[in-house]
Amino acid sequence: MANSNRKPILLDFEKPLVELESRIDQIRQLANENGVDVSEEIRQLEARANQLRQEIFSSLSPLQRLQLARHPRRPSTLDYIQAMTDEWMELHGDRRGYDDPALVGGVARLGGQPVIILGHQKGRDTKDNVARNFGMAAPGGYRKAMRLMEHANRFSMPILTFIDTPGAWAGVDAEKLGQGEAIAYNLREMFNLDVPIICTVIGEGGSGGALGIGVGEKLLMLEHSVYTVATPEACAAILWKDAGQAPQAAQALKITSKDLKQLGIIDEVVPEPDGGAHSNPLKAAELLKNVLLKSLAELLALTSQQRREMRYQKFRNIGVFAEVKV
Template sequence: MAVLEFEKNIEELSKRIEEFKFFSREHGVDLASEIERMEAKLQNMKSQAYSNLTPWEKVTLAKLIERPTALDYIERIFTDFIELHGDRNFRDDPSIVSGIGKLNGKAVTIIGQQKGRDTKENLKRNFGMPNPEGYRKALRLMKQAEKFGRPVICFVDTPGAFPGIGAEERGQGEAIARNLMEMANLKVPTVSIVIGEGGSGGALAMAVSDEVWMLENSIYSILSPEGFASILWKDSSRAKEAAGVMKITAEDLKAYGIIDRIIKEPAGGAHKNVDETAENIKKTLEEIIPKLCENEIEELLNKRYSKFRSFGEYEE
């Protein structure tokens, strides 16, 4: 049964349970055993629906408009966040939010690719597709963090860098390439977390980090399944098949050593309980950031270099 059909049945059963509870309270009728039986059935349905999602179902969850954005996590995980704007060259790019905040009282630099929560905001945020000035803003904040010794935390969520003519004219390729080079040599601890879509070089430009994590139902790939199917098979309708071939899920990428950790999501996806998902991210950051900070800079850079040089050395 498809996830969407499961969700419809789960929603209907949840409403029925609430109706039984209301009736029991209002009329003093003992329905405890029936409610308990229905709640057990509901839990079983949730387990069946989300325990073995296909790659395509995870693609669907990663792209949901309801899925939490970078700002949703920033406001829940950090305190005293101050957003900083502009690349000091061309303009500010709303598809990347960046600034300084505190994680348990320690100053950190936070950079996130930001999608909109509705159509109007998506237009403002360019659907989370950064222009070159967005990547240059991100780099400006990274170099500032390096100057003041602040760890850098990146939230990755983009279908890819914006492919418009203007973006290309202003040096999209160069901006991405420079971020890759500079992040590889950044002299502070860095963590990147894929929270939704991690598409192409647009995602990689913010993911050359000491630790790269993915939320359980996020995806990370060289391009979209639709694009993959169009290029390889000349048929975009085979996107569902392509999703299985591409190995874009957190489990696949963890097995290949591309990412370091998988962050657990609530049943049904991060949008079902944003607070719980944010708490899972925060706990992991609280564990890992201090450990990264214990490393000497030279040791940190060597580990980062070895990590990315080792890609492709896994056994089939």
């Protein structure tokens, strides 16, 4: 997991809470040094901190949730794998000469069940992010993902995908190597796999880069993650020629887990610890693991034909609406 000893990175809306918690720590330290009993005052301040935390994180705007989804300390795919699984073994390469570090995958056990896990991988700092291409997978990454999913299908292992990318790599070389074809191939083939597929948006789910590993019977979202056809900044630049209109775009795009659950795009919202997943990564992993195990049990009870039909109908129903005349 992320190193908890690093200096915290604060978002603007987190600062009042962190200042209050720092004040509580200072009072507690001074009381201990001087042998003064301030337990009642501490209790009142901690109650206020809890109340403030709930007020802040229950009323976040879509753009603030996007900031949380992009938080540098937010747990990544490899963080969740490390915290949730046993006997993890990463597998490399697309068998066509390329191993994309922006998309990782391998074999593991989750609650004793052998599974294939794959997902986008962002970096922790600038150097790591450059090496991981900021979680934007190249065509070789999606071909590696498909190779692992075919392996899972051959050996009857469920597939878990973790989505966390601003989008697929849009460079010239990516287009030369067939980025669109690689993603389209994954979309088609994932509908035909016999094994259970559970997809989870753990951070930023952007555009076709997210969809390339996002076809499954169940689509989960962490509470403060986002899932969108385009980033609010890109949408604002396209519609208004002004990236400064991103807050308005974020509101209109319905990118939050709550909105997408209401629209029927996702199946379940996975709660995060108070303060977001980055505030307590181990707790976040525990909450996600519980939901994954429950969902796996439900899907393993179905036949492969039922799972394929469930997958198909899920995506056929997206975007269906009825007009009501009044």
